[in-house]
Amino acid sequence: MANDQWEWSDALYDLHGYSPREIPATTGALLHHKHPDDRERAAGVFAAVVQDGGTYSCYHRIVDRNKRVLSVVSVGRTVLDPDGRPAEIEGYYIDLTDARRDETEADVRDALSRKAQAGPLIDQAKGMIMLAEGCTADAAFERLRWCSQDTNRKVADVARALVECVAESGFRSDVVSQVLGRLLEEAREGQVDLGRQRSSV
Known part of the structure; x- marks a missing residue:
C-alpha cells in the first residue's frame, strides 16, 4: 500500500x-x-x-x-x-x-477448529505465525517448511497441529512458539528412540 x-x-x-x-x-x-x-x-x-x-x-x-x-x-x-x-x-x-454459524467473537476458536478439517490449513498457520512473530507471509511459510523438514512431517500436518492447538488454547504468541517447539522435540525424541531400538537389535 x-x-x-x-x-x-x-x-x-x-x-x-x-x-x-x-x-x-x-x-x-x-x-x-x-x-x-x-x-x-x-x-x-x-x-x-x-x-x-x-x-x-x-x-x-x-x-x-x-x-x-x-x-x-x-x-x-x-x-x-x-x-x-x-x-x-x-x-x-x-x-x-463455511465454518461459521454464529457471528460472535467467542466462536472464532471453534470456527478455526472446524476450518482445520477441510480448509486452507497452511494459510491459517501462516497467518498465526505472521501475527505471533511479526514476519512476512514468505517467512512464515519458511518457518513451517523448516519445521516440516526437521520433523519429517508434511507441511500440512505441521499446519494442522498448529491450528488445532491454537484453536483449543486460544491465540497467544507464546502458544505458537510452544507448539512448533514441541513438534521438534517430539521428532527428536522419536529419532533417539529409533536409534536405541536399532542398536539393541
Missing part, C-alpha cells in the same frame, strides 16, 4: 465477488465491502496499524458485490521504511464462512 494504492491477489478479488483487477484496489473499496455493523471497528483496527505499525488480526464480516455475507479474519503486518515509519501493510484474509 502506498498513497492508498493496494495490490490485491486474484483470490482477494474473488472473495469480494470481482474478476481480477475489475475495480481499483483502494482502502475505500475495502471499507465499502465491510459489513455495516463491523465497518467502524475494522476501520479502527486499520487506522491504528497505519498510525502505529505492528501486526494485526481482525475478525469481521464483508458483503461481496452479490450481497453475500462472508465471515473472515484479516491478518497482517506493517512494513516500515528506513526511518521507522509505516510504509506499507501486507497481509491476507482467511475465509471462515
Whole structure:
C-alpha cells in the first residue's frame, strides 16, 4: 500500500465477488465491502496499524458485490521504511464462512477448529505465525517448511497441529512458539528412540 494504492491477489478479488483487477484496489473499496455493523471497528483496527505499525488480526464480516455475507479474519503486518515509519501493510484474509454459524467473537476458536478439517490449513498457520512473530507471509511459510523438514512431517500436518492447538488454547504468541517447539522435540525424541531400538537389535 502506498498513497492508498493496494495490490490485491486474484483470490482477494474473488472473495469480494470481482474478476481480477475489475475495480481499483483502494482502502475505500475495502471499507465499502465491510459489513455495516463491523465497518467502524475494522476501520479502527486499520487506522491504528497505519498510525502505529505492528501486526494485526481482525475478525469481521464483508458483503461481496452479490450481497453475500462472508465471515473472515484479516491478518497482517506493517512494513516500515528506513526511518521507522509505516510504509506499507501486507497481509491476507482467511475465509471462515463455511465454518461459521454464529457471528460472535467467542466462536472464532471453534470456527478455526472446524476450518482445520477441510480448509486452507497452511494459510491459517501462516497467518498465526505472521501475527505471533511479526514476519512476512514468505517467512512464515519458511518457518513451517523448516519445521516440516526437521520433523519429517508434511507441511500440512505441521499446519494442522498448529491450528488445532491454537484453536483449543486460544491465540497467544507464546502458544505458537510452544507448539512448533514441541513438534521438534517430539521428532527428536522419536529419532533417539529409533536409534536405541536399532542398536539393541
